Amino acid sequence: MEKGYLAILLHAHLPFVRHPEYDEFLEEDWFYEAISETYLPLLDVFEGLAGDGVGFHLNITISPSLASMMNDELLRNRYLKHLYRLIDLTGKEIDRTKHQPEFNSLAWFYHTRFQRLRYLFEEKYHKDLIAQFKRFQDAGYLDILTVGATHGFLPLMEDHPWAVRAQIMTARDYHRRCFGRDPKGIWLPECAYFNGVERFLFEADIRYFILDTHGLLYGKPTPVYGVYSPIFTPYGVAAYGRDPESSKQVWSAEEGYPGDFDYREFYRDVGFDLDYDYIKPYIHPDGIRIFTGVKYYRITGKTKHKQPYNRDVALSKAAIHAGNFMFNREKQVEYLNSKLGIKPIILAPYDAELFGHWWFEGPDFLNYLFRKTFYDQKVFKTITLSEYLRRNPTQQIVNPARSSWGNKGYYEVWVEGSNSWIYPHLHIAEKRMNELANNFYGKNDIENRAIRQAARELLLAQSSDWAFIMKTGTAVGYARKRFTDHILRFTRIYNEVKSHSVNLKWLQSVEDRDNIFPDINVEYFK
């Protein structure tokens, strides 16, 4: 009989980036790389586990903006084109490296890998990733959580309840459309909590959300089981807290597994390493060097002289790390069980894109972890967050603390010198959207259509990713442009609706471009 549970949660989210107006767009690569390095490899791991009869349970968020991209035919086809190009490149690499055996075997590895990804994406999954996640959900392996519709930072909308409501209800609706059922859990964007957000979760019948550790421990009162059991907020919605120990083991840049010297080096990529004329057909058409995902070196150490990557050694290391992680969880669960007198739950949330994109061997680590957990020990089991609450319906009532999972634990990342200028514009747009929904919606078809598009523009402007990128200070241009464009498009629609002069041709072009949430419900903005 198990003494406790491990709940791994992968937070999969990308901002909605889709530019049909350009043949190729650099930031769309975020999505393509994540498919190749994270989403498809994860699905492949799930296939293997399920096929081998390994009982595993995983919690995963798929944000509505990410799901929208997964469902988009243009992006699907562009991804395939991206993949074919990599197959082409790696084929060429096999020839180029024929006299360098250690690199030649890697070229073959990548070539075969990209071919398999193509097979999975095009032939096996028919380009429909959502359907695959749904399949594993329906089979009971996955608990899929939703996120705010466009990952809007909810505490900064607190004064405009309709804006919070629209983020949550739109997410609920789109989740239902994708996965055939309502979400039971939500990842509040950036884990950012304010007291009262549960009012909107209540309406969507979302039964639990995630907090960073201090969101629970600084609650009123501090929960008696710490973060090792969920709590009920006064609204009856449950909240889980992040376990810092297991997070640190993976997250930490210094101590975490991904920094092991045998793992693949992220920064050495043929997109930057190879001769410009040779690599030109595979980088950005403007000649900007980019990461291709073909990387030949291992981390090696704190040195610029990197050694060739050895896939077999790296996989062995992933297996060792999985064993270590499991061992630590066993000890942790035994200790907590003896001290708390309950079957504790250890919640370990990570950005999904960590597994595969940043930490190339991450999906293999998960594969080994689930297999070892299933076969090699009996102290704990993996569990979904829904299932834990189903089995443990009695919990302490606690009023959580304002918090987020950003640096320093509160809102600073999203409200500081580089990005706070966006909020006056956002708040005005939120008020105006409320005005459009209350006073102008439902009067005539063209204006209704315009108001629905205004809602999309507002949602897209609200994405917390823009503020985050501005804060990083490294690629501010794109974030500023995206934010500004959405606010200006919103404003133009607002003015045109108010003056009953909607420019249909322009509206059509905006609808084509920002085509997220085709069945958006304006009622939520009232």
Next chain:
Amino acid sequence: MPRKKESIDLIGRSKEELLKIAKKFKAEVSNSMTKAQLLKLLESITEKAEDASKKAKTQIEKTKDIAREKIKKSKETATKQIEKTKKIAKKVESVSKGIKKSVDAIKKASFTRQKPKVEPKARIVLEQVSDKPVHGTGDVEPTKYDMGDMSRRKFVEEALGTLPESYDVDTIYVVPRDPEWIFCYWDLSRETIRHYFTQSVDSKLYIKISDVTNIIYDGSNANRYLLYEIPYGTKNWYAFVDAPEKDFIVEIVVKSRYGFLPILRSKTIRMPSASMSKGEVVFATIPFDIPLVRIKDILGPRLKDISELAYLLSRLQREKSELPFPYISPLPEGAVLIEELWGPNGEGVRRYLKGSEEILERLRRSLVWNLSSDSVIKER
């Protein structure tokens, strides 16, 4: 029939002639073979050759058909276009042939795991014009947004302009950013400023940040307050208060002969908590599979607001009121661990928070750095 005719021709030939013919086809023959054996061998060679030629012919016909179809289509399109478009169409056709060739080569390589013959200059384009909806899943009716591939669609120039400096409205917004800092922004119309400046003794704006914990604020009874003169043009402020769990109100004021005159006053905000706390430990049983709205209905008028649902349920359950789901007792004996894990004053939590930058930010920062380029934006 050709085969029959050829057989007859062969039959009429001598054994030496047949040997010569067989050698021409590089068949393995020897002088010891009889004429009948030679005839049989040659017949099988002929059959194979015929099959191959037939296949080749079919293939050629197919290719011709496709080519004809393409030419027909492009002709039709071309005739509808002006001279300039004709030139573009021709170019597209020649490029698409190159593309098809390279895609075929890659596809072949993909399936056979052979080294593909790469034509470096050929570009690969696999986008198809699809009549499928943009959002392919779900059971929602296709909507006007389902327009398939729009990659070649021309977009209307937008000329969106720039964001305004001010919306000319009177508003103030305040948020407790963390236990130490308040962030505040405001906007004031010129008319409002003019109006209040008539009553100002120094024609200056001030920001006043008042601690209003446990009081009903009347504008002058703050527990303490901070006051700063606002430099011209400034519209936001970060105020350091370092006051976890205290309540604040922020005002934009002018100094009048009678004291501070508020122009804008914010709502009351409570600063976040930064420490652990003790309090009454209360449990409730809330079955996961019963919708919250249903539970609300069960509680009926006893529930004044949904923010009280859990506490009301807990009280009713402890009082053993009749409810359609039972109260399952918790196991509170072990509830003494927190200090052991985090230290008596939660030092462990603070250490953890300080270290929380770690990889979350580094990862995302590097993603952004890797995949974006400001220079590209500028060019666009």
